[in-house]
Structures are given as structure tokens and as C-alpha cells.
Amino acid sequence: MKVRNPRNGELDYELKVDSIEEISDKANQARKHQALWLKKGVEYRSELIGEFGERLAGVSEELFEQLSIDTGRRRIARIEIEGVLGLIKGRCMTAPTLMAPVEERNSLTSPTVKIKQQLIPYQLVGAISPWNFPLLLAMIDAIPALLSGSAVLLKPSEVTPRFMDVVEKVILCMPDLSRVFKLVRGGADAGKAVVNSSDVICFTGSVETGRKIGMRCAERFIPAFLELGGKDPAIVLADADLNMTADAIIRSAIGASGQACQSLERVYVDELIFDKFLETLLNKVLPLKFNSDYSKGGIIGPLIFKGQAEKIQAQLNDAVEKGAEILIGGMIKEIDGGIWMEPTILRNVDHSMDIMREETFGPVIPMMHFSTVDQAVELSNDSQFGLSASVFSANEENALTVASRIQAGGISINDASLTNKVFDAEKNAFKFSGLYGSRMGAAGFMRFFRKKALLIQTEKASSISEQAELIDE
Numbered sequence: 279m280k281v282r283n284p285r286n287g288e289l290d291y292e293l294k295v296d297s298i299e300e301i302s303d304k305a306n307q308a309r310k311h312q313a314l315w316l317k318k319g320v321e322y323r324s325e326l327i328g329e330f331g332e333r334l335a336g337v338s339e340e341l342f343e344q345l346s347i348d349t350g351r352r353r354i355a356r357i358e359i360e361g362v363l364g365l366i367k368g369r370c371m372t373a374p375t376l377m378a379p380v381e382e383r384n385s386l387t388s389p390t391v392k393i394k395q396q397l398i399p400y401q402l403v404g405a406i407s408p409w410n411f412p413l414l415l416a417m418i419d420a421i422p423a424l425l426s427g428s429a430v431l432l433k434p435s436e437v438t439p440r441f442m443d444v445v446e447k448v449i450l451c452m453p454d455l456s457r458v459f460k461l462v463r464g465g466a467d468a469g470k471a472v473v474n475s476s477d478v479i480c481f482t483g484s485v486e487t488g489r490k491i492g493m494r495c496a497e498r499f500i501p502a503f504l505e506l507g508g509k510d511p512a513i514v515l516a517d518a519d520l521n522m523t524a525d526a527i528i529r530s531a532i533g534a535s536g537q538a539c540q541s542l543e544r545v546y547v548d549e550l551i552f553d554k555f556l557e558t559l560l561n562k563v564l565p566l567k568f569n570s571d572y573s574k575g576g577i578i579g580p581l582i583f584k585g586q587a588e589k590i591q592a593q594l595n596d597a598v599e600k601g602a603e604i605l606i607g608g609m610i611k612e613i614d615g616g617i618w619m620e621p622t623i624l625r626n627v628d629h630s631m632d633i634m635r636e637e638t639f640g641p642v643i644p645m646m647h648f649s650t651v652d653q654a655v656e657l658s659n660d661s662q663f664g665l666s667a668s669v670f671s672a673n674e675e676n677a678l679t680v681a682s683r684i685q686a687g688g689i690s691i692n693d694a695s696l697t698n699k700v701f702d703a704e705k706n707a708f709k710f711s712g713l714y715g716s717r718m719g720a721a722g723f724m725r726f727f728r729k730k731a732l733l734i735q736t737e738k739a740s741s742i743s744e745q746a747e748l749i750d751e
Contacts (some may be wrong), residue, residue: 279292279293279294279295279436279464279465280292280293281293281436281437281439281440282437282584283347283350283615283616284348284349284350284580284581284582284583284616284617285347285350285570285580285614285615285616286614286615286616287584287612287614287615287616287617288615291347291439291440293436293439293463293464294463295436295463295464295465295468296462296463296464296468296471298467298471301431301462301464301468301471301472301475302471302475304431304460304462305402305431305460305472305475305476307457307460308402308429308430308431308457308458308459308460309401309402309429310457311429311457311458312401312402312427312428312429312458315427315429315454315457315458316399316427318454320373320374320377320425320427321374323373323424323425323427324370324371324373324374324425325370326452326454326455327366327369327370327421327424327425327455328366328367328370329452330366330448330449330452330455331362331363331366331367331370333448333451333452334359334362334363334366334445334448335363337444337447337448338359338363340444341359341413341441341444341445342355342356342359344440344441344443344444345358345359345412345413345440345441347440348409348412348438348439348440348441348582349409349410349411349412349438349579349582350579350580350582350616351534351579352569352572353577354533354534354579358411358413358414359413361414362413362414362417365414365417365418365421365701366417366421368701368702369421369422369425369723370425372720372723373422373425373426373723376720376723376724377397377426380394380395382394385733390735390736390737391733391734391735391736392733392734392736393731393732393733393734394731394732394734395729395730395731395732396729396730396731396732397426397724397727397728397729397730398727398728398729398730399423399426399427399428399726399727399728400423400426400428400477400478400726400727400728401428401429401477402428402429402430402431402475402476402477402478403419403420403423403428403429403430403431403476403477403478403479403480403726404430404431404432404433404472404473404475404476404477404478404479404480405419405420405423405430405431405432405433405472405479405480405481406433406469406472406473406479406480406481406482406483406491407419407432407433407434407435407482408435408482408483409435409437409438409582409583410534410537410538410539410582410639411534411538412434412435412438412439412441413441413445415482416432416434416445418717418722419480419482419503419717420432420459422722422723422726423480423726424455424458424459425723426723426726426727428458428726429458429459429460430458430459430460431460431462431472431475431476432459432460432461432462433461433462433463433464433468433469433472434461436463436464436465436468437582437583438582439463442461442463445461446461449461469487469491470494473491473494473495473498474494474498476500477500478500478501478502478503478726479491479495479500479501479502479503480503480505480717481502481503481504481505482505482506482539483506484506484507484637485506485507485662485710485711488502488504488506488712488713491504492504492713501714501725502713502714503713503714503715503717503725504707504712504713504714505539505707505711505712505717506539506665506707506710506711506712506713507539507637507663507665507710507711508539508540508541508543508637508663508665508666508711509543509544509634509635509636509637509638509661509662509663509665510530510540510541510542510543510544510663510665510666510667510668510686510695511542511543511544511545511546511657511658511661511667511668511684511686512527512530512542512544512545512546512667512668512669512670512694513546513651513654513655513658513667513668513669513670513680513684514545514546514547514548514551514555514670515548515651515669515670515671515673515676515677515680516548516550516551517671517672517673517676518551518555518670518671518672518692519670519672519692520551520554520555520558521558522670522692523555523670523692524555524558524559524562525562526668526670526690526692526693526694527542527545527559527643527668527694528559528562528563528566528621528643529694529695530542530668530694530695531543531545531641531642531643531694532563532566532578532621532641532643534579535578535579535580535581535619535640535641536619536638536639536640536641536642537581537582537586537639537640538695538698539637539665539711540665540666540688540695540697540698541639541695542643542668542694542695543637543638543642543643543644544634544644544646544657544658544661545643545644545645545646546645546646546647546648546654546657546658547645547646547647547648548647548648548649548654549647549648549649552645552647556605556623556625556645559623559643559645560605560606560623563606563607563621563623563643564606566578566621568613568618570613570614570616570618578618578619578620578621578641580616580617580618581610581617581618581619581640584617586639586640587610587617587619587640589636589638589639590610590619590638590639590640590642591610592632593631593632593633593636593638593642594608594622594633594642596631596632596633597624597627597631597632597633597634597644600628600630600631601626601628602624602625602626602627602631602633602644603624603625603626604622604623604624605623605624605625606620606621606622606623607619607620607621607622607623607641607642608620608622608624619640619641619642620641621641621643622640622641622642622643623642623643623644623645624642624643624644624645625644625645625646627644627645627646628646629657629660631644634646635661635662637663651680654680655680655683655684658684658685658686659683659684659685661709662709662710663686663708663709663710663711664685664686664687664707664708664709664710664711665686665687665688665707665708665711665712666686666687666688666689666690666695666697666705667681667684667686667688667689667690668689668690668691668693668694668695669681669684669689669690669691669692670691670692671692674691674692677691677692678691685708685709686707686708686711687705687706687707687708687711687712687716688703688705697718700718701718701719701722702718702719703718703719704716704718704719704720704721704722705718
């Protein structure tokens with residue numbers, strides 16, 4: 279499979295695709311060794327996964343080079359690697375505590391029965407990760423699953439696969455880990471094979487693909503943890519700090535060229551400050567430049583996936599045809615073979631437009647004004663998505679009141695996209711943005727277990743005649 283370089287458009291990498299038989303063999307091998315992996319205990323696993331993190335840190339420059347080619351980003355690639363190393367340390371630190379044995383207790387409903395609880399990890403976890411943050415979103419599911427005692431079958435996106443070579447080289451240097459942590463290479467067929475081979479699936483990606491995976495998992499009676507798309511709103515109240523708010527929204531909406539599920543994609547501003555805030559936003563966006571030539575600076579990177587440009591252009595065309603005004607940007611350009619999108623701000627938009635309803639995944643800020651808070655909340659909730667959101671106000675209590683009414687899993691107050699920095703706050707996606715357990719906080723670890731109850735009768739078990747006497751009474 280030929281892989282495109284997002285900065286120059288060249289097909290300069292060849293991905294050797296695993297056959298269905300090879301994927302099945304990897305799954306069988308991982309299953310074969312999972313029992314011993316579990317038996318060695320969480321302390322051992324934490325120590326070994328910690329060593330895995332240290333080894334990744336030792337090859338961080340090599341990993342950086344491949345990841346920066348994958349994504350066309352250098353500064354963010356550094357941040358992504360640091361985030362993964364922090365994730366590994368944090369999960370290794372908390373796993374033993376979360377797996378500590380629960381003290382046995384007597385049943386509240388049957389006091390003569392003692393209860394012992396056991397945590398039973400799934401034997402094989404399948405993880406399918408996306409292209410926008412390829413390393414972080416691969417490890418965010420794989421690491422806690424491994425720590426739980428599960429084996430893991432991981433298929434990163436075929437759009438950004440180069441980093442896998444470095445990660446796999448580290449894994450293969452660690453025999454105990456390599457027996458239960460298998461990387462899978464390929465596209466949709468490989469993803470289907472992972473779904474058909476695993477006991478639980480973690481998927482991050484589009485609603486369309488997530489729905490198909492969820493249906494297949496339902497047929498197989500296995501859980502599917504789905505982290506899907508977003509159309510995150512921001513509500514800017516009249517007393518908000520305009521400079522700070524503009525900085526946060528721009529960082530979220532335009533950082534990583536808008537290629538993050540928690541990027542802000544809709545901005546609702548109180549009509550009393552709309553014009554002033556719009557001017558502030560325009561003045562801050564205007565100086566932003568492409569970094570198509572690293573030596574000349576600039577912070578706007580390329581679009582990683584070429585097909586995304588077509589979706590963004592279609593949304594812009596639809597908006598303009600329906601009366602939207604592009605105030606800045608709006609152009610998708612080809613530079614030295616790469617696809618680049620200008621930071622774009624629109625006004626005169628409404629919810630009849632695709633750009634206000636469909637996930638954009640580009641550096642685009644469509645803006646509307648509102649006259650009442652009720653209207654702002656109604657507009658924010660008028661979406662099939664409910665991943666995250668932001669509220670800006672000088673009055674924290676007012677902001678929290680508004681946030682409590684927004685139908686989304688993670689709400690940033692006086693900032694944006696905090697869910698990509700704060701991993702220890704549990705949250706669930708609303709609506710079509712996802713399904714089942716949180717990948718954050720303790721739940722992001724505990725979801726890989728089934729709970730078993732051992733019920734111990736401490737007195738003589740009753741007979742059928744004794745039971746009948748109780749019924750007769």
C-alpha cells in the first residue's frame with residue numbers, strides 16, 4: 279500500500295499490508311500468551327510498560343522524524359510524543375492502586391453470604407486508531423489495556439503508518455511485551471479482521487465507520503468503545519475576556535489545522551460584543567502563516583488526508599451559496615504537492631448549512647451571534663454530536679450554569695479543548711460522538727475488566743422444603 283507524504287504529496291512510503299491469515303495468527307499468538315501476562319501481576323506489568331516508555335523516550339528522535347513525516351507537523355509531533363510518555367507514566371502509576379483487591383464484605387440483602395469481587399480482563403483487546411494524532415490515539419487505548427492484563431491487537435491508520443516501525447522495533451526488544459502486543463498493518467479489511475478477532479474493540483474515528491463496527495460487535499456480543507466525531511461549539515458571553523477568548527478559540531480551531539475531534543467548529547457570541555470580538559479574532563488570525571518552509575517559520579501545517587480537503591471545500595461552497603460571508607481565508611492551496619488550508623472565518627452562517635452541522639476537520643471558524651443565553655444553548659445543542667464544548671465568561675458561576683445545559687461530555691470553562699490536556703477527568707460522549715465507557719480517568723482503565731462476584735454462604739444452605747415453608751408463610 280502506497281502512503282502519501284502530506285507535505286509534498288509524494289507516495290514515498292510503502293506499507294506492507296498484513297493478510298487476514300497473518301492477522302489471525304497474531305491474534306492467536308497474543309491469546310496464547312495472555313494468561314501468563316495476566317499471571318505475572320500488575321506490578322510486573324507496570325514495571326515493564328514503564329520500561330517500554332523509557333525505551334520510546336530513548337528513540338524519541340527517530341520516532342519524531344517518522345511521526346513528523348506522517349503528519350506534516352514538527353512542533354505538534356514533539357508535543358504528541360511528550361503526551362504519550364506522560365500517559366504511560368501516569369497509567370503505570372495508577373494501575374496497581376486501581377487493581378488493588380477489594381475487601382470482602384457481607385451482603386446487605388443476605389447477611390450470611392460473603393462477597394468477594396474479582397476483576398477479569400478481556401483476553402484480547404482490539405484497538406483501531408485514526409490518522410490525526412496517530413501515536414497518542416494508538417497508545418491511549420493500548421497502554422491501559424495491557425496494564426489490565428489483556429493482550430492487544432493494535433491497527434493504526436494506514437494514512438499515517440510510518441511511526442509503527444519505530445514502535446514495533448522497541449516492542450520486539452522486549453520479549454514478554456512482544457508476545458501480547460501485536461501491531462497490525464493495513465486498511466479497512468485489516469480493521470474488519472481485528473474486529474472479528476478480538477473480545478472488545480476500541481475505535482476512534484468517523485461516525486460512519488464507528489456505526490459499522492458497533493453493529494458488527496453487537497452481532498458478536500462484544501463491547502465496542504467508540505470515540506467518534508465532534509462539532510464542538512463555543513459560547514462567548516458578553517462579559518468574556520475577548521483577547522483571552524480569541525486566543526483559546528484560535529488555538530483550538532486552527533491549531534493542528536483543525537484536525538482534532540475536539541477542535542472548536544462553531545462559535546456563538548453575544549450580540550452585544552459580536553462585532554468587537556470578531557475584530558479581535560480577525561486581527562489575531564491575519565498574521566498566521568503556513569509552515570510550508572520550516573526555515574521561514576509559520577505555524578499552520580498541511581492537511582494530512584487529501585480527501586479531507588474535498589469535504590471542507592464542499593462545506594464552504596454550500597455555506598457561500600446559502601449566504602455565508604468568508605471574511606478571511608477560504609482558500610485550499612497546493613504548495614509543493616502538499617494540501618494547505620488557509621485559516622478561515624465566516625459570518626452570516628446558520629444551521630441550514632453543512633458547515634454548521636457536519637464535522638469539518640479543518641481550520642475554519644464559523645460565527646453566529648445570539649441575543650439570549652437560552653438561544654445560545656439551543657444552538658449549541660442543535661447537533662447530532664456531543665463530544666465537547668467551551669463556555670467563556672468572567673463569571674465562573676454563570677459559565678458553569680451554561681455548561682451544565684450543554685449536551686456534551688467535556689466542557690472547557692474559559693479555555694478550549696482542555697480534554698486533550700486533562701486525561702484524569704472521566705467523561706462520556708453524547709449523541710453520535712461516541713458510545714460506552716470513558717477513556718479518561720480511572721474508567722479508562724477499569725473498562726477493560728469484567729467484574730466477577732464470588733458468593734460464599736457462611737451458614738447451612740437452605741433446602742427446597744425450607745424454601746417452600748418461607749413461601750407458604
